[in-house]
Amino acid sequence: MSQTINIPLSGRGIERLIREAENRKNRLQERTAVFLDRVAQEGMERASVKFSQAVYDGTNDVSVTVEPRGNNVRAVVATGGATLFIEFGTGVTYPDDHPEAEELGMKRGEYGQGHGKQHSWGYYDDPGTNGVLKEKKNGGFVVITHGNPANMPMYETVKELQDRLTEIAKEVFS
Numbered sequence: 001m002s003q004t005i006n007i008p009l010s011g012r013g014i015e016r017l018i019r020e021a022e023n024r025k026n027r028l029q030e031r032t033a034v035f036l037d038r039v040a041q042e043g044m045e046r047a048s049v050k051f052s053q054a055v056y057d058g059t060n061d062v063s064v065t066v067e068p069r070g071n072n073v074r075a076v077v078a079t080g081g082a083t084l085f086i087e088f089g090t091g092v093t094y095p096d097d098h099p100e101a102e103e104l105g106m107k108r109g110e111y112g113q114g115h116g117k118q119h120s121w122g123y124y125d126d127p128g129t130n131g132v133l134k135e136k137k138n139g140g141f142v143v144i145t146h147g148n149p150a151n152m153p154m155y156e157t158v159k160e161l162q163d164r165l166t167e168i169a170k171e172v173f174s
Contacts, residue, residue: 032072035172040066040074042168043161047076050153054086057131057145058123062086078154087154091116091147098150120146 005020007013044066051062061080069075078087088098088106096108109116122142127133131143 031173035169036072036074037066038168038172039161039165040076042164043076043157046160047078047153047157050151050156051078051083051086054151054153055130056082056086056148056151057128057143058082058085059126060086060128076154076157085148086151088152089148089150091119091145093119093146094149096150098152098155100155101150116147120144 005017007017044064048064051060051064054060054062060082062078062083063080064076064078067075067077084106088101088104089096089108090111092109098106101107122134122144124140124142127143130148131145133141134144135141
């Protein structure tokens with residue numbers, strides 16, 4: 001991407017060089033903003049799809065957005081009560097296979113008043129995609145769960161975006 005600028009060694013030539021450098025700086029700043037927006041938008045879209053397709057016992061209330069965080073920073077943010085359960089999983093039935101869970105303090109079976117240490121437990125709410133409704137003697141229903149697998153939507157999105165960065169950069173900066 002290097003380009004040569006030929007200018008005469010004169011006052012006018014130096015002024016032209018300064019203008020050209022300023023133009024290139026402005027273009028670089030504008031393209032950087034476009035690049036960051038593209039990466040963030042793609043991250044939001046990928047993470048949204050992954051969260052919406054997650055295997056989860058309960059109400060999947062996750063919403064994914066992009067937040068500007070200062071100059072030249074964008075954050076893809078997932079919010080909702082189910083976010084951490086979907087990302088890292090719950091209970092002891094499923095494997096603890098999220099590569100960043102331990103370093104982020106997400107330990108299997110440590111949440112939910114000790115229920116996560118059991119192989120199954122019941123709750124009263126939405127069964128989601130994975131819970132099993134069991135009718136009680138009184139005609140009501142309880143959801144039986146074995147916990148949730150670590151769906152890892154954010155972790156997988158980051159990996160996918162890392163693979164796409166060069167391609168997106170070429171599209172934006174070419």
